[in-house]
Amino acid sequence: MKPEAGVAARELLLSVNQGVLSTVSKEIEGYPFGSVVPYCLSAAGEPVFLISDIAQHTKNVKADARCSLIVVAGGDDVQAEARLTLVGDCVPVQAEEVEAVSARYSSYFPESRDYHKTHDFSFYVLKTKRCRFIGGFGNINWLAPEAVLLANPFPTERELGMVNHMNEDHADAILHYCAQYGFAVPEGVAPVMTGIDAEGLHLRIGKRHARITFTTPVTTPLAARETLVAMARAGRGDAPAH
Numbered sequence: 183m184k185p186e187a188g189v190a191a192r193e194l195l196l197s198v199n200q201g202v203l204s205t206v207s208k209e210i211e212g213y214p215f216g217s218v219v220p221y222c223l224s225a226a227g228e229p230v231f232l233i234s235d236i237a238q239h240t241k242n243v244k245a246d247a248r249c250s251l252i253v254v255a256g257g258d259d260v261q262a263e264a265r266l267t268l269v270g271d272c273v274p275v276q277a278e279e280v281e282a283v284s285a286r287y288s289s290y291f292p293e294s295r296d297y298h299k300t301h302d303f304s305f306y307v308l309k310t311k312r313c314r315f316i317g318g319f320g321n322i323n324w325l326a327p328e329a330v331l332l333a334n335p336f337p338t339e340r341e342l343g344m345v346n347h348m349n350e351d352h353a354d355a356i357l358h359y360c361a362q363y364g365f366a367v368p369e370g371v372a373p374v375m376t377g378i379d380a381e382g383l384h385l386r387i388g389k390r391h392a393r394i395t396f397t398t399p400v401t402t403p404l405a406a407r408e409t410l411v412a413m414a415r416a417g418r419g420d421a422p423a424h
Contacts, residue, residue, distance in 0.1 A: 188329030191266050191315035194255055195330065196223065196382065197393040199290065201253035203231065205242035205272070215242055221251070222290040222377070225338055227331035228307050229268065230275065230283055232294055235302040243306065247271035251308055266330075267314040275305040282338040283307075289345060289376045290386065334379045335401045341378055344406065348375045355414040356385065362416055365392045378406060 200220045207215040217239045221229040229251055233240045243249060249272045255263040275283050283305050288295040297303035313325040334341065348356060356375055360367050367373055367387055377384040382395040394413075400406045 187315055187317065187321070187323040188325055190264065190317050191313060191323070191325060191330045192227075192332060193381070193393075193395060194264050194266050194315075195229070195253060195268075196379070196384075198253040198255065199391045201229075201251045203239055203249060203251050203272070205239045205249045206246040207238075208242050208245050209238065215239065219251075220291060222287050223334075223379075224275075224279075224283055224286070224307060225334045227333050228310065230287060231272070231306045231308070232287055232291075232297055232303050233306055235304065240304075240306075243272040247273050249308070262318070264315070264317050266316075268308055268310045268330075269312045269314070270308050270310040270327075272306050272308050275307050280305055285338055285342055286377065289342065290384065290391070332380065336378065336403070336406070340403065344378055344403065345375045348410070352414070355410070358414055359394060360385065360387065360392075362413065363392070363394050383410075 199222065200218060202216045203219045204214045204216045207213045209215075215238060217237070219231050219233065219239070221231050224230045235241075248270075250267055250269045252265060252267045254260060254265040257263040287305070294303075310327040310331060313323075313327060313330045315323045315325055315330070317323070336344065353372065356373050357367065359365075360373050365373070365385065365387055371388045373385050373387040375383060376386045376391070380399045380401055382393055385392045385394070396409055398409070400409050
């Protein structure tokens with residue numbers, strides 16, 4: 183296994199916010215059942231889903247937790263694009279972790295806020311056993327979970343504090359990030375930061391999600407601030423001051 187394969191697989195997982203969750207069907211016993219699900223990553227770097235009790239895939243995983251999630255990079259030729267399959271068990275998020283998971287998930291998908299309280303939705307996490315990453319022709323890899331999944335160095339409260347600070351005080355910098363990285367912002371839409379981790383940040387532009395990868399990974403709030411300031415200064419003179 184090449185170490186760079188794990189990095190590329192993780193970047194794909196971070197860059198895409200939806201995939202096909204394949205579960206073991208209860209309705210047609212023993213057969214696979216695929217459904218499209220949005221996801222974000224937990225603080226541990228694991229895919230998290232918010233799924234309804236009445237959904238077929240939820241009924242399936244309650245009976246048999248074994249599943250897989252496939253995510254594919256966008257492009258015109260799907261067979262030429264990078265894709266990642268995570269194989270493991272889809273299990274409920276532990277009660278003591280639900281609040282933190284909910285806070286991060288609703289930052290990415292604000293329309294889902296409080297679904298788990300009012301609409302029989304619950305959080306599930308994919309506990310990955312193996313990863314299959316295809317990065318292109320001949321670039322085929324079986325990877326251990328630890329080669330792909332990376333814990334966020336910023337605990338949930340700290341991450342959300344950084345995100346909220348940027349959204350409330352530095353909306354101009356976020357607009358600049360969009361311009362610098364070629365993300366079109368429709369008229370009347372205010373882009374917001376939704377998350378930050380060691381290797382990059384996420385933006386939400388209307389309904390669209392975008393990922394910016396840092397040149398150098400960051401593991402401390404100070405390093406993250408310095409990187410955000412440098413990005414804001416790129417091509418202009420101003421930047422977040424604090």
